[in-house]
Amino acid sequence: MSGLPLEAAAAPEPRQARPKRPARRSGALVPIVSTATVLACLGLWAVATHIGWIKPLFLPPPEAILSALGQAWNGDLDGAPLGIHVRDSLMRVLGAFGLATILGIPAGLAMGTSRIARGILDPLIEFYRPLPPLAYLPLMIIWFGIGELSKVLLIVLACFAPVALATRSGVLSASADQINAARALGASRAQVLRYVVLPAALPEILIGLRIGMGVGWTTLVAAEMVAAQAGLGQLVLNASNFLRTDVVVMGILLIGLFATLFEVGLRQLERVLVPWKGKA
Template identity: 40%
Template structure:
């Protein structure tokens, strides 16, 4: 009962915080404490949202902009999952593989995306390939690091016990390593999707004509701060939904997460 009460209280606090944010936004704009050109009113933002939703922006509807971005994001994310997860687990399991791979990961991981985006466009062109590659690199490092860290946290007693009963290295990997790392892998996935979403604007800055990130950049060029706010809110709520979906999948696929 106490746990349910605590969760309910936290939800109330979260809702109140959101209400306070919108109330402060309304008061700041209603009292004209800032220039309306810099921060549009909630009503102006809502009107722009309806306009973009019904009439579109620069030849594409809001759903088309969002769909284009989601296609790029999800392709890059799925590609990073099927490559970074096994490579990260193998690197954590084998010091030799880690020694070979990790220098490259650690070299590019702290680099800002725009630092190597030009190289990607030169190599892959200005189409979707370079954008997906940029998002892939943004996703890859957090997932890889989370997987390596997860393997390092496994108690050696579990692995030794498996070897004691005659398990092979492959059996240890699938029956001990992977299940033990599953919860932390999902943490890496959630981190990666957040990093990739923040990179989306950079990915759509070059030679794009659609996408939610491109819409925000283009609106900034025309000082349409109302459209910028619309894009930010759409990206934020979409990011929340994706994060919720990953947490939902974690509960279904890793029911032992957080339990001793």
């Protein structure tokens, strides 16, 4: 027998240390870097314009943009206050985006669940999707006149394609095992679509909405070329005719600001509706 003590012989083996999970990166890093980037760009803009690296005709200094903002707010540029321009542009973009969402999501669901619907809609969408809005803008004017209808429909067509195609892609990515399990439990076709397919497609639907909203804002200037009385795009176009670069830059910054706000809102909606995304 061994000469080891009984306690030493019966002592359990030391437990192996569990590998530590890597700590999650702080979520505050991205906003800090983004804020620093914006401030650096603003600082470079101010320095370049004040030193004289760039002439005011090409890029006015920040204070000129603020002065143009004050003129636009008081309605000294073209007779309409800035609030009217913002209101009309928001109504056009939001109305067109809402209509594109109402039409695009069902169209995408139909293409993802029906081969007949896919055969009908897919070639039409893929044909006009690469076309720039200015290419079919004359047709919108000829068919629907120069009123608000042609402007809204132009933005609707621009937003519709990404929403419909993203929805179709989301439907096709739904798990076949989950669909078969739901059918085995007696779920109807409508129940499978509602409780299995739609939740699985929701992340890509939201991505399509974000892309569609961005495309809608980029189409706004083209839409407001059609005899618009007010709007941010119309304000920018009129200012460009008179070489008012300060007003042009101001309008671009406002359009970018509103587009960014809507993008942030859709990202927050995505976190609420699909909190599981990216956590698998």
